[in-house]
Amino acid sequence: MKYKITFIGSGNVATNLAHAFDSAGHTINQVVSRNEEHAKALASKFGAYYGISLSEIHNDSDFILICVNDEVYKEVIGQFPHGIKSIICHTSGPVRMDVLGDYATEYGVIYPLQSLTKDNVKSMLEVPVFIEWSSNNSKEKIRDLADSISNRVRDVNSDDRMKYHIAAVFANNFSNLMYVLAKDYLDSHELDFKNLLPIIEETALRLRQNNPRNVQTGPAKREDIAIVDKHLSMLSNIELKEIYKKLSHYIMTEL
Known part of the structure; x- marks a missing residue:
């Protein structure tokens, strides 16, 4: 079945979902966003209506998808006009489904577990x-x-979706922080971070067929204390040295 969809928000998630649903043959009916320029730009890609206020929501869409930052969900939901007949879904990992219960008869969640950018x-x-x-x-x-x-x-309920979101922070956000620290360290010595890309990509590829515990390598995993101590002696940044020390200790004691 093909549906008419209204988007609340015009950022990364809204842009990716709008393109996906359009490609699947659905109709992007309307884009509502506080940023008029962004709302107009996204709506124009699909010949959709656009607006800047929830009071402008058309009541002829089958779905209304809320794609806004997690911290403003309650504010946005509280502005919904009465009498909405559409199924209202949010697209957030940590926000519970039942926040929609006071504002819609039919509601739910459609959450893509992916890091999305509109560019x-x-x-x-x-x-x-x-x-x-x-x-x-x-x-x-x-x-x-x-x-x-x-x-x-x-099918994932609100409690388990939050757990996936926590795990994604470790797997995606924190791992990217490690790349930031590695690049900053190499930059400080005028060395090229791009030389690390093959090892980063190889490790990620191994995870498709292996338990992460089984692909852990490095001096801490081998309990090569001499190399660990040598590395620590070469790290002049106190915070970076502490991170290295704590992570190495965890690997040696837990993996």
């Missing part, structure tokens, strides 16, 4: 999409909509 829109087919629903009627339609863009749709 690099990609296919969602292999992106895990977690769904949750308020009723059997909304379940059928939410699953139908999600299945149209992803081959990896999963």
Whole structure:
């Protein structure tokens, strides 16, 4: 079935989902965003209406997808006009589904577990999409909509979605911080971070078929104390040295 969709928000998630749903044959009906320029730009890609206030929401969409920053969800949801007949879904990892309960009869969650940017829109087919629903009627339609863009749709409740979000912070956000620290360290010695890209890519590829515990390598894993101490002696930045020390200790004691 094909649906008409209104987006609340015009940033990274809204842009990627709008392109995905449009490619799947759905109609992007409207884009509402506080940033008029961004709302107009996204809406124009699909011949959709645009607005800057929730009072401008059209009541003829099958779905309203809320794609805003996590910290403003309650503010945005509280501005919804009464009498909305659409299924309202949010797209957040840490926000519980039941925040929508006071503002919609049918509601749910469509959460893509991926780091998305509007400047690099990609296919969602292999992106895990977690769904949750308020009723059997909304379940059928939410699953139908999600299945149209992803081959990896999963039923995940609010508690488990939060746990996935925590794990994603470790796997994605914190690992990227390690890349930042590595690059800053090499930059300080006028060395090229790009020489680390092959080892970064190789480690990521191994995770497709292996338990992360089984691909851990390095001096701490080998308990090569002499090399660990040598590295520590070469780190002049106190905070960087402390991070290296704590991570090495964890690897030696837990892995």
